[in-house]
Amino acid sequence: MKLSRRAVLAAPVALAACDRFASAEPAPIIVPPLKSIAPCPFGTAVKAMQLDDAEWVALARANVAQLTPEWEMKMEYILAKGLDRPNFDRSDHIAAFAQANGMGLHGHTLIWYAQGEQAFAGLDNAAFDRAFDGYIAALAGRYRGKARSWDVVNEPILDDGSGLRDCHWSRRYGHDGYILRAFEKARIADPEAVLFLNEYNQESVPAKGEQFLRLVERLLKAGCPLQGLGLQSHLWIDIPDGAIARYYGQIAQFGLPIHVSELDCSLRTEKRLDARSQANRIAAQTARVTELADAFMALPARQRYAFTVWGLRDTDSWYRQGDKDDGRDKPLPFDSFGRPNPMAAALANAFRPS
Ligand code: G3I
Numbered sequence: 001m002k003l004s005r006r007a008v009l010a011a012p013v014a015l016a017a018c019d020r021f022a023s024a025e026p027a028p029i030i031v032p033p034l035k036s037i038a039p040c041p042f043g044t045a046v047k048a049m050q051l052d053d054a055e056w057v058a059l060a061r062a063n064v065a066q067l068t069p070e071w072e073m074k075m076e077y078i079l080a081k082g083l084d085r086p087n088f089d090r091s092d093h094i095a096a097f098a099q100a101n102g103m104g105l106h107g108h109t110l111i112w113y114a115q116g117e118q119a120f121a122g123l124d125n126a127a128f129d130r131a132f133d134g135y136i137a138a139l140a141g142r143y144r145g146k147a148r149s150w151d152v153v154n155e156p157i158l159d160d161g162s163g164l165r166d167c168h169w170s171r172r173y174g175h176d177g178y179i180l181r182a183f184e185k186a187r188i189a190d191p192e193a194v195l196f197l198n199e200y201n202q203e204s205v206p207a208k209g210e211q212f213l214r215l216v217e218r219l220l221k222a223g224c225p226l227q228g229l230g231l232q233s234h235l236w237i238d239i240p241d242g243a244i245a246r247y248y249g250q251i252a253q254f255g256l257p258i259h260v261s262e263l264d265c266s267l268r269t270e271k272r273l274d275a276r277s278q279a280n281r282i283a284a285q286t287a288r289v290t291e292l293a294d295a296f297m298a299l300p301a302r303q304r305y306a307f308t309v310w311g312l313r314d315t316d317s318w319y320r321q322g323d324k325d326d327g328r329d330k331p332l333p334f335d336s337f338g339r340p341n342p343m344a345a346a347l348a349n350a351f352r353p354s
Contacts, residue, residue: 029340031348034333035065038351039297041104043308045070045262048090050316051097059312059338066104066148066306068261069094070318073108075115078139083119083131088142095146106259106306107143109151109198110136111182113167120168128172133185140189149194149305151230151261152186153179156215157199161207164215176215180224187225194305198230198261203247203292204239216254228305229254232262233292237284238269244288248295257305260296264310264331265289265343266319278328285330286346293350307347309333314341 035042043066050056060067071077072090081087098105111132120131140150156164156179164170169178179197186195197216202209219226229251235244251258265288267281276284296304311317315336319329333344 029342029345031340031344034063034344034347034351037348038065038307039301040304041066041306043068043104043106043306044312045308045310045316046094046097047316048072048093051093055338056312056316059334060103061101063312064103066106066308067094067098068106068108068308070108070310073139074112075119075135079116079119079135083135086135086138088139091143095143099146104306105143105147106261106308107140107147107150107193108261109154110139110186111152111169111178112154113156113165113169114154117168125172132169132172132181136182136185137189140186140193144190144192147190147193149196149228149259150186150190151198152182152195154198155200156197157208157211159201159205159208161205161209161211163211176218176222179215179219180222183219183224183226194227194257195225196228196230196259196261197226198232198259200232200234200262202231202251203233203244204236206243209247209250213250216256220254226256228257228259230259230261232310233260233264234262234310235265235285235288235292236269237265237267237281237288238271239288241287241291244291245295245298248299252299252303256303258296258299258303259305260292260307262308262310263289263292264317264319266331267329268319268326282330282342286342289343289346290350293347297350313338 042064044060044064046067047070069091072094077090078086078088095105120128123131158165164175172178173181183195199212202212216226216229265285267278267285296307309332311332313334313336314320314330314332317331319331330341333341333347335341
């Protein structure tokens, strides 16, 4: 039975109303396997240790058609022992699991401002160039024929959108230069993979979204083999109504495949005093996730590359790691027991053919 959009949006608020008066648990949410109704591969981030978690494996096999290594395909893991001792054991394990389970693999990420500085420290220019080119050739080459796509460059733009980040890569090759070089080397290493530029907050920080559009324009004009645009979509519950839809109207104009690459939506906000109930926060989350999924569904089919959540269960989320965890955040489509959250209902309602 298809719930009306209004019913899905109203559900959490209705729950809020009744949770004041009834101690009964809200009715369980039932959704079909998300990969069976998504308009493109439905993916999730994965950590190698989850492949030994039978509950995670069952939930992933039921709902997921593509995997993105959450951290073990990055320099922080692969180059942890130095440039001359790359370690691919866990990225190989994830790639093998994907292959064995008929799932796609999205490589994440070749070049990121946040990692690699220590491994590349002290190299003269010639050695730096050999290491930069060699790393991309080794990693993208290793998964040639296994990874259907790559985040070639991750998060090049400053958080306030005022320009591009300075980093060890830009200091060697220039702000656009390192991005152009990375894409060119990735293209050589894997001529088949779809090559993405991946960023966050384009939909929620207008200046950053604008800077992303300008960067894409410059790269395409320069002949960069940029083939896909990654919108990480770490959504906030307080993104103004309509902002996400408006941005999709802008980003779609390039005609490139779009990857919702890291969807989650924390219930926590930056507000020092936020007295909203859990149910009201979930209602706001449902509205934001519905707007995102509707905007994605409104894209031409050829531009709907993949739709990836940054974890399956709330407790798999980076928001629930370490001392940041308040124990109540529900940023992902399933709860800690693997039961569908309101987010899963919002996604299912948007994905179902109207
Ligand atoms: O599992 C090890 C543990 O054994 C060890 O004791 C501990 C301390 O060293 O580290 C643990 O690994 C951590 C891993 O997350 C798993 O929790 C790594 O240190 C930590 O660096 C890693 O953080 C990841 C982060 O990227 C940096 O790679 C997060 O999981 C991951 O969610 C986050 O993902 C990023 C995307 O790549 C880019 N977009 C933003 C997104 C969220 O920050």
